[in-house]
């Protein structure tokens with residue numbers, strides 16, 4: 001019987017596979033920069049929650065996006081409008097989450113940046 005720990009190991013293998021993707025690595029790099037900025041500006045606990053939630057959402061959706069890309073490629077290597085649509089829909093979800101993460105990042109960090117500039 002598969003244990004919980006084995007399931008966690010498979011999930012970590014999935015994350016390792018996601019790390020092979022260029023977009024995931026770029027998003028992870030940006031997340032690390034945002035974490036560094038949060039530390040530098042000593043943002044509040046609530047602001048940390050907003051930042052961490054957005055990072056988790058974007059990275060998770062990128063993993064799901066990669067998963068769907070692999071699934072589509074497994075089902076067909078032929079060009080098919082539906083295959084393209086599935087990939088585009090999944091990529092669209094990442095774009096929506098990333099766009100909102102940027103907006104929320106500006107809302108959180110702008111007052112700190114403004115204080116330094118002024």
Ligand SMILES: Nc1ncnc2c1ncn2[C@@H]1O[C@H](COP(=O)(O)OP(=O)(O)OP(=O)(O)O)[C@@H](O)[C@H]1O
Nearest residue numbers: 023069076077078079080081083084085087088091
């Ligand atoms: N089998 C297919 N049939 C039709 N269109 C496809 C197919 N595969 C990919 N496409 C189109 O090409 C785009 C790019 O597909 P691809 O598999 O290269 O993903 P990608 O967005 O480049 O992924 P990544 O950069 O994350 O590896 C898709 O979003 C889709 O519009």
